[in-house]
Amino acid sequence: MAEDDAFEDDPVVAEVDVYLSKGLAEKLYLLQYPVRPSSMAYDDFEVTSARVKPKQQKFELEMSLDTRSPNYCHSKGEQIALNVDGMNKASGATYNSDVMDKQVLTSSHTASSVSRYCAGLLKDGELHLTPLQGIVQLRPSFKYLDKADVRVKQEKSADTEGESSQDEEEEAKPVMVKFARPETDQAKAKRLASWQYLEQKRSEEPWVDLNYHHIDDVASEVEYNQLYSQGNDFEVTEFGTSPKGYLAMLMPEEESSDIKMPQMPSNVLSMTQLKTMPLADQVRALLTSAKVLRFSQLLTLVSPVTDQTAVLRALQQVAVLVQGCWVVKSEVLYPKDSISANSGVSAEILSRGRDYIMWKFTQSRYVIRKEIAMVTRLPSEDIKEMLEQMSRMQVNQGWQFLIEYDSVFVSKFPEVVQRQQMLWDNKYQSLCKTLKLVNLKQRRKAKAENYHLMVCIVLDMTVSAVNIDFICGKERVKQAKVKAKAKLEQHPTTNADPAPVPMDTTPSSPPFDKKRLHKPVTVNNVTMNGPEIDTSNNEKLRTEVQNFVREKFLQQCILTISEMRRLLVSKLAACLPGHILASGVSDTLLEQCALEIGAKSLQLPWPTTLQVEDKRVFALGNHGDEYDKYREVMFDMYQYNFKYRRQQFTEKFQETLGTEPSSKSEFDKILKTCCVTRGAYWYLRGTMPST
Template identity: 45%
Template sequence: MYTTMDDEEDPVELEINVHLSKRLSSNLYLLQYPVRPSFMTYDNVELLSGKVKPNQKKLELEVALNTKSKHYCNSKGEQFALNVDGRNPDASSFYSSDKMDKQVLSSYPSGTNSGRYALGYLKDGDLFLSPVHAQVQMKPSFHYLDKSDTRAESKLAAQEAGDSSQDEGEEEAKAVTVKFARPESDIAKARRLASFGHMQKLQEEEAWVPLRFSNTYTEASERDLRSLSLKSEETSNEFHVESSEYLKMLMAHADEVQHEKPAMPSNVLSLTQLKSMPLSDQVKALLTNAKVIRFNQLLHLLPQGTDPQATLRAIQIVAVLVQGCWVVKSEILYPKDGCSPNSGISSELLCRGRDFVMWRFTMSRCVTRKEIASVVKLPSEDVKDILEQMSHIKVNHGWEFVFEHDYDFTDRYQEIVERQNMLWDAKFQTLSKQLNISEAQEKKIREIAAAEAQAERPRRRRTSRTRKRTLSGRSISDHSDMETEPFDIDHLSKNDKSSSSSHNHNSVLNGATMEISHDINNSDNTSQEFRTELHKFIKEKLCSRYVLSISELKRLLNMKLSQAPPGYILNKGVTDKLCEQTVIEIGGIVLNTKWQEEAMFMFVDTGDELEPVRKAIYESAKTSNRLMKKTVMKNAEAISGKAFPENTVKNVLRDYCVNKNAQWFLKCSIDAS
């Protein structure tokens, strides 16, 4: 338990009373002018008239034009007036002169929920808030230009009516058939009331309400302004609730957020929105986005404390097991009655072809596009899309499954593996009939798969329970516990040059297993591409967050991997040691202190004038994760030889620390969580 610092560390600057005024809440409109520069206001422009439709929150203003301005073209103005009012203007004419002397501004919805905004008025140390009724954008409207077309049409109709009356004699009597409308059902009535035509009719039927305009600093405006600041004798319920309830009142409701949330790209998943879903929907959203995922990666992306058994039940509904990894089911990606965006093939054929591809990957690590296309009989574009969802191209091998076999999962959950194998056997029996797979083809595929499994998988078994600690403080089994069977050792010793790169070790960090492939260090081309992408990723995160723990960095990496396409270079794995080396190479600092329980990284070499303050924060973090603002200011002055303002130091502290109970704690530290 920590003692509280002095009050001067974070003093209260000002206390004011807040009053909620609702006298004009139904009449306050916030007007925006998006097509007019900010320096050209309408303050000095004469407002001729105004009207409003309160139900639709639709506003229309008529503003005068300065016809004597040097920028006004008289000939064009006369031409516009002639087109609108004709050659013989009367009392119903739109313009009051023979020139275009006014314009109309009509309101359009701004797309923002006005319920989040209020008008604030500070008077005598009290703040008066009045909710804004509507927020609209005023843009020029030219509907009056249609008067010339309407006048021409009416004139033509009158001429036709006159001609017909002269040419025709007495009209002959005609039989009239009377029809009675059928009684309208409830469903038909509901559809009619919800139709666009009905809505438009209601909008047109709403009458315009004329407005009274009062300019700034007039007596009427001053009276309305005073009404905003009048204190009500009644107490407001909004300020007599618990803190938690008042916070909920200030925050937008979920339906409002959903209504205003901008459309995101199809390959981007909002983790904030994800946390508000039920567990089954969270699993479905992650699988649909990632296509293929390991179980430990899925647990890492779900909220902390999620029950693994409940996650297992949810994932089996939306995914199938392939090589210890979970692949989203075909019917989820290709819903019923859908079709391919490439070729227009029905979703039923796409599901059938994709199920066969997944079954082939359950049998072997690699498949060839030619073999798949010959069986599923789908267009090449669709076959390529299916393969790219769960595999990547491997030179001289074809398409390799995107992840290594997750033996950790298959060894731990053998019952689920057996159940999934039974499901795949039943699925293949159906596929063999639908795709006309002969027994000879099936036998050949199984023989190749058996030979590949015997050659590529060194069977591992546990012989002890020795455990060690990673940088994150979590314990893992020592790699010396893992032994290979004698047959596999002899096989590997004969083919160590060709097969050593296919053997992978596991690096477990913060509960997530990331596989590390040895060919990253052995192949110069792959290593260079891998390191370049890793440099780019870590630099982006470290330069924007300034301080990161190894577990937080891994979490960010798993988020990126879940949204990355199959075959992404960083899927090959990232170790703790490689992260530390990369941080040092990009100019970061690795914290090594007594108080921390996992590796911490900081970025202080920014090259700006505030770099001494950042270095002072680093020096303070060497001894404790709790920092003193006065100590940081003193150390920064000693480093640079000049004093920094208190607000400047406080702003830099916010980059590295969180303020909790008037104390500054380093981000990602245990005590600050």
């Protein structure tokens, strides 16, 4: 088909010259009325006032209502006017009459950009176009209802104040002076992006009053004529642009804007901006915002979809592998020379503590916040913020890692997993030096030696309390071999018949002595707690035990001997081989050290139905704080009864001290450090079995 034949069905009807008018180019707005049908225009309404906020392009039109119209409900109008202005109208009344005699139309934006829209007029074969400055929609405003609510509240408050006695003096109240903390960049960005701030900035712009002219006025016709080009708006030159150039002028390509976008809150990421970034910046922005991501989730978010190898290469620059998932690196969240917004701690210390938390998650699904705090020595608010980034709290279990173990990634990329494991091994060696931890090899060796030591000192509690040797299995075999060898040397075997040996009638154990029941079972210098050492000549051991006991009493206030032994075994498991505490600590030494640091042995009336393994209870009431006096009173109370109600403590405090804790939170803190509750009663710690 020829090119001329292709346009035979679509002939050119007319050619029209197009003119661009600039008379109202920066003043022309299109007003729309979406809730008003076109058959019921506002042309017949009298506009009493009009105003505009030019920067916001916000309009308000005040129109009078025809109160004499048969369609106007007079009773409803009176009720509205009464609710808004009240019985006695002031100078600033909303309505001039006794009825609702006007309404206000308020505008709202419809489009962010109107550069593609214009108003056109066809006259004498010429098309005159004027660009629009904005498009707004006008709807009825109901602010008069808010004014009615405010007036009702003011009247109620005035009535309440009138009922109060005017002669009463107001009680003097202390003035609390608070100093605001310096605002961080993150808090400032959130404040600037908040609705409250934006609304405040909008309200600060003043209104500009406008003169409204009816459509039939002469002034309206003068303004209307400015929509036509006057011929001197611009100089008409020959149109020499190519078709492609003309198309590019109509639809220009999007260019990257040099205007700096406002900073968004830390938990908000603009996907529109993300698409314009390079791949490395996309990965960094996503990990910084989400903190923890699966590799499959990351692939769905980066744009455009790229090779997995490139994503992995960029990912390992800003994140580390934990539980098969990717967690943003600490140095990315805490840049050099920055400080914590919560506590002011330096970035180096924060990164070191966060690395330790991530390493703990590589070893287990759960971590304990108290253990993290003891090792890292970071403020509690910083530790909580770090844990919330990568885990969630589980009751009675600790902090669980946020995402399930990603076995798919681990099986698909074993080389990356191995490389990350080597990275964590090196990271842990560095943490051992800075946080004074025990490295992996020493931990395993110490755990094995301590386990061997504990195996050797386990006693068979079913054996009667006589002086019987208790030794480990390997030592028994060794001693049996030595005895057999010595016996063979004393009685060498010959071909002749052996000489008769008289029967050994010596008892296998000494005679039973009741007094020995009250002494610790000692075999090969080993007691129930380990090897017994002459502590009178070992002041270093005694000092170490005193420090250990003091530390535990400051944490728990009340301890039994069995609880001290359990804590001692736990401490030995974390100590290096050859630690002085591993040389042996007896019950007697624990009791002596507890008394030496100021703890007292409590003589308690135990419940008759309660079976407790060890009834030796020690309590330390002197902690150096304002609660010491309350603890001493409580310890004295428990020497007469084993359970009390909360009210009984209050009465005893008032009777003995003449005062009581100032708040419920302080009262609870004192009780919970010394007691446990069962129903309505409080029992001393150590006197009730754990449930």
